[in-house]
Amino acid sequence: MARDDPQTDHIDVLIVGAGMSGIDAAYRIQTLCKDKTYVILEARDRIGGTWDLFRYPGVRSDSDMYTLGFPFRPWASEVSIARGEAIRDYVEDTAREFGIDRRIRFGHRVIGANWSSKDGHWTVEVEHDGATRRITCLFLFACSGYYDYSEGYRPVWEGEAEFKGQIVHPQFWPEDLDVSRKTVAVIGSGATAVTLVPSLADQAAHVTMVQRSPTYIVARPARDRIAGTLQRILPRGAAGSAIRWKNVLLTIFMYNRTRRKPEKAAEWIRGMIQRQLPADYPIEQHFSPPYKVWDQRLCLVPDGDLFTSIRSGKTSVATGAIERFTPTGLRLVTGEEVRADIVVTATGLILKLFGGVQLSIDGKPVDPSERVIWKGMMLSGVPNYFLSFGYTNASWTLRSDVTAKAVCRLLNRMDDGGFTVCTPQVPDGGMERLPVISFSSGYVQRALPFLPKQGSRQPWIVPQNYVKDRFAMRFGPIDEDLEMTRNATAVRT
Incomplete structure (x- = not known):
């Protein structure tokens, strides 16, 4: 690795984030672009990203592990919906097996990055051990997920100060929280809530969603029994590919069918x-959304554990907006009172792309809302900058891997032509600009501006179709609407 002064490292590709996307990107670069140097900067102290951050009871994948896992190291269990700690171990083991862990700098938080048209590289500002240092790179690759790690979405309700119990947000779960023999109210009905409710009900006196x-x-x-059979009779690689394609095609079929x-x-x-519930259970009241299927992401419950918990009497559902907190729990606008010793605010994430890193070009800040995403992996007018942006209707990693391989294809194309800078440019004729995510979910709508x-x-x-994306990114033109230059000259912004 070249070093130009004691304060500044210079590398070819700087990857931000050591979660699943970052490890995938590193593997593709070291196998498909072997002459490129790379380093991963990770703000936390461990590998895993989401799967290291979230520690609430029962945390698990909401996608099957055969598509969420790495295609170059297939998930080797028939447990399709895996617990968070198992996923983190899998990511860490993968990084160790391929030597990627030796390229990770932990505790390095990227706070800003400036592209110099004169020098033809990025200068990245990094916080580490209370000091700020600089790292320069030819290419910057953001693999830092899609939400704010430091803050979750947390509405404030009237009367919270009167509540005599404890209020907890899942993103910052207290290690010493004891729910045994307590009544718990979980506010929310998304993936986090439907995971938490049956897990808490195993110990609590009662849980209300x-x-x-x-x-x-x-x-x-x-558990995926077909996957288990294939894993027993086929080599790991062949089994992983077969299971992966089975689940990919099934997911695409079901998604298209539900949308039609x-x-x-x-x-x-x-x-x-x-x-799965008693015959007289009010399905229309509690499980009939006012929107169409896939206007928001579906929630997945393994083995119907939420419904099992409801049948047992350990869990109940209360539907209605919260009017206020009371000293003993919550009051809904319907008049229903929900008693609780502990309230869990599973109220969502704050969507934040690029890990909150402030980008600038020649000292001028980049406003992401003014940019258009090119091939789902670059921003218009921003040179040598890649981002890993996953699917909303399938496993995030499916798209991350397609992106990582496309990045490598582009880097090799640039090397073949002697190019050093690539910049997507919106055609002069213009085009309609649309929301990058079409979901009606609150966390998406809050972030769209x-x-x-x-x-x-x-x-x-x-794109939102893995089969089409994989073909297009591998065989389609890689330089469409892409400006490439052979020297460091100013780019249009």
């Missing part, structure tokens, strides 16, 4: 839930 409105929830076996016939899909989901846009035609559409 308090939801402003219902969410589509689908039960799925935690959302009413029938909603009816099927309600029927599935009805079969600050996020980059997508265009109305390729290569400016953020």
Whole structure:
């Protein structure tokens, strides 16, 4: 690794984030771009990203591990919906097996990055051990996820100061929290809430899931028996590929079918839930959302554990907006009182791309909301900057791996042509600019004004189909609407 002074390292590719996307990007660079140097900067002290941050009871994947896992090191268990600690161990083991762990600098928080048109590289400002240092790189690759690690979304309700119990946010779960023999109210009905509720109910006296409105929830076996059979009869690589494609194609089929016939899909989901709950259970009240299937992400419950907990009497559901906190719990606008010793605010994430890093070009700040995403992996007018942006309707890592391989393809294309700078440029004719995410979920709607846009035609559409993406990114033109230069000259911003 070249070093130009004691304060500044210079490398080819700087990866930000040592979660699943970052480890995947590192593997692809070291195998497909072997002449490139790279380093991963990780703000935390451990590998794993999301799977190291979240420690609340029962934390698990909401996608199957055969598509969430790395294609170059397939998930080797028939447990398809895995616990968070198992996923973190898997990510760490993968990094160790391929020597990626030796390229990670922990406790390094990236706070800003400036592109110099004159010098043709990024200067990255990094905080470490209370000091700020600089690292220069030719290419900057953001693999830092899509939400704020330092803060979760937390509404404030009237009367909170009167509540005599404890209020907890899942993103910062207290290690010493004891819920045994306590009544617990979990505010929310998303992936975190439906994971927490049955896990807490195993120890608590009673748990109530308090939801402003219902969410589509689908039960799925935690173990994939077909995967288990394939893993026993095929080599690991062949089994992993077969299982992965089985699940990819099934997911695409189900997604397309539900979008074409959302009413029938909603009816099927309600029927599935009805079969798992008592005949007189108010399905329409608690499990019939007002929106179409896949207008928001579906929630997955392994082996129907949420419904099992409801049947047992350990869990109940209260639907309605919260009017206020009371000394003993919550009061809904419906008049219903929910008693609680502990309230868990599973109220969502704060969506934040690029890890909150402030980008600038020649000292001028980059406003992401004014940019358009190119091929789901670069920003218009921003040179030599890549981002890992996953799917909303499938496993995040599926898209992360497609992106990482496309980045390597582009880097090799640049080397072949002697290019040093690549910058996506929106055509002069312009095009319609659309929201980058179409979900109606609150966390998405709150963030849209600050996020980059997508265009109305390729290569400016953020794709949501793995099969099409994989083919296009591997065989389609890699330089469409991309300006490449052979020297460090100023770029249009």
